[in-house]
Amino acid sequence: MTPVVSIIMGSTSDLPVMEKACQFFEEMEIPFEVNALSAHRTPAEVSDFARNAASRGIKVIIAGAGMAAALPGVIAAETTLPVIGVPIKGSCLEGLDATLAILQMPPGIPVATVAINGAQNAAILAMQILALADNGLAQKFAAYKSGLKKKIVKANEDLSKLEYKFKV
Numbered sequence: 001m002t003p004v005v006s007i008i009m010g011s012t013s014d015l016p017v018m019e020k021a022c023q024f025f026e027e028m029e030i031p032f033e034v035n036a037l038s039a040h041r042t043p044a045e046v047s048d049f050a051r052n053a054a055s056r057g058i059k060v061i062i063a064g065a066g067m068a069a070a071l072p073g074v075i076a077a078e079t080t081l082p083v084i085g086v087p088i089k090g091s092c093l094e095g096l097d098a099t100l101a102i103l104q105m106p107p108g109i110p111v112a113t114v115a116i117n118g119a120q121n122a123a124i125l126a127m128q129i130l131a132l133a134d135n136g137l138a139q140k141f142a143a144y145k146s147g148l149k150k151k152i153v154k155a156n157e158d159l160s161k162l163e164y165k166f167k168v
Contacts, residue, residue: 001031002031002056002057003031003032003033003056003057003058004030004031004032004057004058004059004060004130005025005030005031005032005033005058005059005060005061005062005123005126005130006032006033006034006035006049006053006058006060006061006062007021007022007025007032007033007034007035007062007064007119008034008035008036008037008049008061008062008063008064008071008075009034009035009036009037009063009064009065009071009088010036010037010038010039010064010065010066010069010071010088011036011038012036014036014064014065014066014088017064017086017088017089017117017119018034018062018064018086018119019119020119020120020123021062021086021119021120021122021123021126022034023120024120024123024124024127025123025127028127028137028140028144030126030127030130030137033058035049037049037071038071039065039070039071039073039074040068040070043074046071046074046075046078047074047078049075050074050075050076050077050078050079051078051079053079053081054079054080054081058081059081059082059129059130060081060082060083060084060126060129060130061075061079061081061082061083061084062083062084062086062119062122062123062126063075063083063084063085063086063111064085064086064087064088064119064122065085065086065087065088065098065101065102066087066088066089066090066095066097066098067090067092067097067098067101068097068098068101069085069087069088069097069098069099069101069102070101072084072085072086072102072111072113073085073101073102073105073109073111076105076109076110076111077109082112082129083110083111083112084111084112084113084114084122084125084126085102085111085112085113085114085122086114086117086118086119086122087099087101087102087113087114087115087116087117087118088116088117089116089117094116095116095117096116098116099113099116112125124144127140127141127144128141
């Protein structure tokens with residue numbers, strides 16, 4: 001099985017956040033890989049990864065990074081593949097620093113950016129991208145979205161059964 005999505009994080013301390021993407025792909029049966037690469041500590045390896053990802057069959061890259069958050073942008077600079085950045089909440093600025101670093105890419109080097117610690121949404125966006133060229137994934141994604149609606153309908157049914165003196 002060849003991975004079609006690559007999940008990259010700046011260090012394994014980001015795994016608790018990025019694991020949500022892994023879990024989503026596992027549930028959706030989408031082959032993925034996961035690695036730690038640092039734009040600052042292993043720049044040559046990041047460059048090699050980005051330049052060779054497409055030739056290895058990767059279709060979308062999800063890159064999580066905190067603080068200076070250079071990893072998604074450095075990867076995007078060296079690949080033609082779509083890159084989705086996940087800002088990781090840090091200790092000093094609560095992830096705002098990472099968010100701004102990922103958002104403020106120069107023209108020609110876009111990085112799609114999700115919410116702070118939003119790895120699950122990054123995985124969902126990656127699936128939407130993949131589904132454009134894969135009818136089976138498109139159907140699976142439509143079923144997933146339908147399931148989200150059913151959860152809210154059920155929640156409202158449950159809420160309607162709550163009894164309070166002044167609830168109308």
